[in-house]
Amino acid sequence: MIIKIAWKNLIHKPWNTGLCIILLAFGVGIISLLILMQYQLEQKFSRDLNNIDLVVGAKGSPLQLVLSAIYHLDAPTGNISLAEARKVMDNPIVKKAIPLAYGDSYQGYRILGTTIGYVENYDAQIRDGRLFSEKMEVTVGADAALRTGLIVGSIFYGTHGEAKGGHVHENHKYEVVGILEKSNTVLDNLLLTNVASVWQVHTKDSENKNSIDTLHATTLDLNHAHHGHEHDHHHDHDDLVITADSMDITAILLKYKTKRSIMTIPRFINEQTNMQAVLPALEINRLFYMIGVGGSTLKLIAGGIILMAGLSVFFGLFNRLRERKYEIALLRSVGYKQLHLFSLLVFEGTFLALLGYGVGWGLSRLGLHFLNQQAQHDFNLQFDNGLVTGEGNLLLLTIGVGILAALIPAFQAIRMNVSATLSEN
Amino acid sequence: MIKVKQLSYKYPSGPLIHFPDFEVKGGESLLVLGESGCGKTTLLHLLAGLLRPTSGKIWIDDKLVSQLNNSQMDQFRGEQIGLVFQKNYFIESLNILNNLIVSPYSNNKDHAVTISKRLGIEEILNRYPKQLSVGQQQRVSIGRAVMNAPMLLLADEPTSALDYRNCKNVINLLLEESVNNNAALVIVTHDDRLKKEVHNNIELFPITNQMN
Numbered sequence: 001m002i003i004k005i006a007w008k009n010l011i012h013k014p015w016n017t018g019l020c021i022i023l024l025a026f027g028v029g030i031i032s033l034l035i036l037m038q039y040q041l042e043q044k045f046s047r048d049l050n051n052i053d054l055v056v057g058a059k060g061s062p063l064q065l066v067l068s069a070i071y072h073l074d075a076p077t078g079n080i081s082l083a084e085a086r087k088v089m090d091n092p093i094v095k096k097a098i099p100l101a102y103g104d105s106y107q108g109y110r111i112l113g114t115t116i117g118y119v120e121n122y123d124a125q126i127r128d129g130r131l132f133s134e135k136m137e138v139t140v141g142a143d144a145a146l147r148t149g150l151i152v153g154s155i156f157y158g159t160h161g162e163a164k165g166g167h168v169h170e171n172h173k174y175e176v177v178g179i180l181e182k183s184n185t186v187l188d189n190l191l192l193t194n195v196a197s198v199w200q201v202h203t204k205d206s207e208n209k210n211s212i213d214t215l216h217a218t219t220l221d222l223n224h225a226h227h228g229h230e231h232d233h234h235h236d237h238d239d240l241v242i243t244a245d246s247m248d249i250t251a252i253l254l255k256y257k258t259k260r261s262i263m264t265i266p267r268f269i270n271e272q273t274n275m276q277a278v279l280p281a282l283e284i285n286r287l288f289y290m291i292g293v294g295g296s297t298l299k300l301i302a303g304g305i306i307l308m309a310g311l312s313v314f315f316g317l318f319n320r321l322r323e324r325k326y327e328i329a330l331l332r333s334v335g336y337k338q339l340h341l342f343s344l345l346v347f348e349g350t351f352l353a354l355l356g357y358g359v360g361w362g363l364s365r366l367g368l369h370f371l372n373q374q375a376q377h378d379f380n381l382q383f384d385n386g387l388v389t390g391e392g393n394l395l396l397l398t399i400g401v402g403i404l405a406a407l408i409p410a411f412q413a414i415r416m417n418v419s420a421t422l423s424e425n
Numbered sequence: 426m427i428k429v430k431q432l433s434y435k436y437p438s439g440p441l442i443h444f445p446d447f448e449v450k451g452g453e454s455l456l457v458l459g460e461s462g463c464g465k466t467t468l469l470h471l472l473a474g475l476l477r478p479t480s481g482k483i484w485i486d487d488k489l490v491s492q493l494n495n496s497q498m499d500q501f502r503g504e505q506i507g508l509v510f511q512k513n514y515f516i517e518s519l520n521i522l523n524n525l526i527v528s529p530y531s532n533n534k535d536h537a538v539t540i541s542k543r544l545g546i547e548e549i550l551n552r553y554p555k556q557l558s559v560g561q562q563q564r565v566s567i568g569r570a571v572m573n574a575p576m577l578l579l580a581d582e583p584t585s586a587l588d589y590r591n592c593k594n595v596i597n598l599l600l601e602e603s604v605n606n607n608a609a610l611v612i613v614t615h616d617d618r619l620k621k622e623v624h625n626n627i628e629l630f631p632i633t634n635q636m637n
Binding site for chain 1: 466467470473475476495496499500502503504508510512514515516517518519523526527528529530532569581
């Protein structure tokens with residue numbers, strides 16, 4: 001009956017109850033959204049960082065290089081010459097080197113020239129068709145395929161740069177030869193081809209047959225660049241044509257044989273070449289630190305809102321207690337003990353907290369939905385709706401606020417002088 | 426059955442009030458008369474255990490209730506004492522049916538319906554307290570007081586705000602219900618009209634006369 005009365009009391013005053021719930025819901029919603037985003041961002045970022053010890057690219061902002069080369073969230077810092085890059089890639093302590101050449105885009109999805117090693121690095125599986133092997137062959141990431149509608153056998157033309165509606169390279173048609181299984185990595189949003197395809201599209205004398213052959217040979221060389229890889233190469237080293245070293249690529253992702261060289265190689269690159277080498281894990285930690293600062297400010301604000309909500313629950317219950325003192329006295333007179341009345345108010349506070357949490361949780365998911373639409377559009381990022389452990393703590397916190405806010409009114413209720421209240425005229 | 430002996434009560438900053446001894450058997454009734462301020466409500470609250478006596482003893486059905494602790498007293502009151510107040514108090518957010526069974530010791534809806542038929546309020550069980558007339562509220566209050574078939578029925582000025590006709594109705598209901606439940610009925614009032622209905626009465630005198 002106590003629980004029933006607590007519940008009915010809340011319904012009986014929908015405006016008071018609604019105000020408390022809305023305030024709680026806003027606080028909970030914001031914090032929940034922040035927790036969710038931070039958790040998933042970190043997850044996503046660490047998944048994409050998989051096995052990459054070092055990023056080498058043109059000089060510029062290290063963070064920009066990491067964001068562009070690993071996460072494809074930013075514009076590249078510039079190009080590096082293949083000849084320079086080779087010095088690093090051929091270094092014996094490099095276990096794996098993946099070249100990246102940024103090419104065109106298709107419907108906003110980047111066409112990336114790289115090697116099979118890139119796909120293997122993320123353990124991505126083929127869902128349809130096969131991986132790219134020849135020039136102008138493309139293997140499409142799962143999300144990119146879903147949104148562009150590309151299927152195996154599709155022919156498409158790249159758009160220069162990242163923007164939609166840019167210059168279309170009409171002479172160069174790509175052919176889709178495979179679709180990747182969703183891997184929840186950056187691959188999902190990429191269109192992968194070999195480096196030669198990117199060169200072919202962007203070289204001025206790309207009509208020159210001889211030059212294209214040269215490029216083709218160079219790509220094969222790049223495929224050989226991951227030392228220690230057991231892939232069975234069916235092309236011959238002797239085919240290499242050195243002139244292709246005048247070509248540019250955008251960045252290289254490196255994996256060392258041993259962790260010991262982590263600090264020496266970057267120093268060598270940064271001091272001896274006009275490229276820069278960046279430890280991505282370091283940059284990402286720095287980025288999370290910065291996001292964390294912003295996030296904790298927002299959390300502080302949201303915490304303030306929850307505190308306000310707690311106060312409104314407190315004042316709501318406290319004021320209503322004055323109106324309800326006859327009800328409290330009545331409850332005592334029909335046999336309820338002090339503990340019952342105490343729990344009545346605590347139940348009301350708890351119900352408010354639960355309702356506030358529920359609505360706030362819904363708000364955070366709604367916010368995530370809109371955010372996803374935006375993020376998908378702007379960054380090819382997608383957040384999941386999954387529950388996060390931090391949200392469990394948030395639930396406990398919210399219930400705690402509800403109970404805390406009810407404590408003083410609850411003590412007032414049990415200390416009430418029933419006889420005096422009932423004698424009032 | 427209720428029995429009172431040498432009962433007295435002292436408010437923290439007030440005089441000591443002595444009450445006369447009396448005894449009321451099940452199915453019988455007692456009128457406690459007196460002007461305002463002579464301790465009528467205090468006596469009623471002492472009998473209900475809402476106040477604890479400074480000295481003296483109260484037995485209800487041979488149980489010395491003046492010795493129970495607060496928690497035991499709350500339970501005893503919930504189970505064995507029905508209270509009717511001068512004003513009609515309800516839980517505003519509950520409908521009449523739920524107000525009848527609001528006590529933790531009376532959640533039998535069928536019994537509530539039986540009683541409401543006896544009191545002529547079975548039509549309004551789904552309404553809310555604010556929607557009732559004063560007369561209906563009075564009936565619901567009496568209904569709630571007898572829900573647990575109490576051994577003791579206490580009424581504080583149940584009729585003072587009512588006109589003659591309603592006054593007669595209410596006192597008749599109280600008398601009927603005390604007989605139905607074989608409960609001892611104690612009514613404290615300054616309403617002399619009730620003397621005609623309840624012959625057994627005692628009178629309290631103003632507190633100032635009892636000083637020294």
